[in-house]
Amino acid sequence: MSGVPVARLFGIEIRIHLSWIFIVAIITVTVGGRLNVVEPGFDPVAAWVVGAVASLGFLFSVVIHELAHALVSRRTGTPVEAISVHFVGSPTAVDTRATSARAEIAVALAGPLTSLAIGSGLIVVSIAGLAIGGPLFDALADVTFIIGGLDLVLGVISLIPAFPLDGGRVVRGIVWLRKGNERGGTRAAGQVGRWAGRFFIGAGLAVILTGDTVDGAMLGLAGWFLSASARSVDRWLVLDGLISGVRVGEAMEADLGTISPQLTLDTFARSVLDGTVAPALAVLRDEKLVGMIGAGQLRGVPQKDWPSTRIADVMVDLAEVPVIDPDDLLSTGLERLRESHLDGLPVLDASGLRGVLTRRSIATMLRARAELTGVVL
Numbered sequence: 001m002s003g004v005p006v007a008r009l010f011g012i013e014i015r016i017h018l019s020w021i022f023i024v025a026i027i028t029v030t031v032g033g034r035l036n037v038v039e040p041g042f043d044p045v046a047a048w049v050v051g052a053v054a055s056l057g058f059l060f061s062v063v064i065h066e067l068a069h070a071l072v073s074r075r076t077g078t079p080v081e082a083i084s085v086h087f088v089g090s091p092t093a094v095d096t097r098a099t100s101a102r103a104e105i106a107v108a109l110a111g112p113l114t115s116l117a118i119g120s121g122l123i124v125v126s127i128a129g130l131a132i133g134g135p136l137f138d139a140l141a142d143v144t145f146i147i148g149g150l151d152l153v154l155g156v157i158s159l160i161p162a163f164p165l166d167g168g169r170v171v172r173g174i175v176w177l178r179k180g181n182e183r184g185g186t187r188a189a190g191q192v193g194r195w196a197g198r199f200f201i202g203a204g205l206a207v208i209l210t211g212d213t214v215d216g217a218m219l220g221l222a223g224w225f226l227s228a229s230a231r232s233v234d235r236w237l238v239l240d241g242l243i244s245g246v247r248v249g250e251a252m253e254a255d256l257g258t259i260s261p262q263l264t265l266d267t268f269a270r271s272v273l274d275g276t277v278a279p280a281l282a283v284l285r286d287e288k289l290v291g292m293i294g295a296g297q298l299r300g301v302p303q304k305d306w307p308s309t310r311i312a313d314v315m316v317d318l319a320e321v322p323v324i325d326p327d328d329l330l331s332t333g334l335e336r337l338r339e340s341h342l343d344g345l346p347v348l349d350a351s352g353l354r355g356v357l358t359r360r361s362i363a364t365m366l367r368a369r370a371e372l373t374g375v376v377l
Helices: 020-038 044-075 101-132 135-158 166-179 182-209 213-243 269-273 295-299 303-308 330-340 359-373
Strands: 004-009 012-016 082-085 280-285 288-294 344-349 352-358
Touching: 012 044, 020 044, 020 135, 044 082, 044 101, 044 135, 101 135, 101 166, 101 182, 166 182, 182 213, 213 330, 213 359, 269 295, 280 344, 280 352, 288 295, 288 344, 288 352, 330 344, 330 352, 330 359, 352 359
Parallel strands: 012 082
Antiparallel strands: 004 012, 280 288, 344 352
16 A cells, blocks of 8 residues: 555555645645735745645645545444555555445545534634634634645545545445446446546646636546546456456466565575566475565565565564465455555465465466456456
C-alpha cells in the first residue's frame, strides 16, 4: 500500500500519500494569498498561519473520511488493517471485496456522508464565529469556513458515479443488489464512469471555447482521469474472469526455493533481485517453516552489508505471514498477498509446505490462461 505511515487509530494504520505535500502547500499558498487580497489589513504572517492550519485541518478531515470507510467496512465483515489517504478516490476501490451489495453501498457512502456532515458543521461554526465578531472569532470563522467548504466539495466529488470515486462503488452496489451479480455491478459502474469521463471532457472543451482555459483544462483532466479509471475497471473484469474458479495450487511456484535462516544475504540476494529464482523464498530451520524473505526485505539492506547480514535478521517471521492452502480460491490468495505487502506467501496443507504464491507465478498463470482462451491482456 502506498503512503507514509503516520499514526494508528482504532487498530488501523494511517498512511498519507506523498501527494499531500503538494496539496497542503497549494491550499496554504492559495488561502494565505487570498486573505491578503480580500483583507488588506490582515497581518501577512497570520494569513499564512491561517492557510497552514486550514490545509492541515482539511488533511485531518480527509483522514476521518477514509476512517469512516474502514470502520463501516469492519462492521460489515471485511477487516481493514491500513488505509492510504489520498485527496479523493482510493486506488483499491475495485479490488476491495465487500461481503454483500448492501455492505458495498454502506461502505461507499460512509466517507462522503462523513465529509458532508463535517463540512456542514464547520460552515455553521464559521457563521457563528462571524456573528460573535472580534479578531479571534474572525480568524476561527476563516479557518472553519475554508475547511468546511473543502469538505463539502470533497463529499460532492466523491459521489460522482465513477471508479475510483465512492459514487462508483454506490453504482456497483445498487446494480449488484438488483441483479444479484457483483461482476454485473462492476461492469455497470465502469460504463457509468466512462460516460461521466466523456461528459467532463466535453464540458472542459466547452469551457475552453468560452475563454476560460484553466478551468476548462481542469475539467478535461478530471474527465481523462475518470475515463482511465473506467478502462482499469474493464481490465479488472478481464483478469477477474481469468482467475475465476482457479485454485492457489494451480498458480503457485511449485519449484520450491527454500533457504536456511543462518545464511548471509550475499549467498542468494542477487539471484532473487535479478529474477533467477523466485521473488520470495521460504525460510526453513530443521525442515520447519519459520518465515519468508523476498525482494522487499533485500532492498532494505545496503549491498555492502549483505555479507554480514543473516537471513534471520531481515526475514518476515511466520507469525506475521498469512498462510494459504492449495485448495483456496486464487482470488482469496491474491487478496491476502495484496494485503500482506509481501513478495510471496507460503502455501501449506496437511503434508507441509507445497509452494509459494507470488505475483510472478500469478502473472505466468494469467498469461497461460489468456493464450488458451484467446483473451488479450
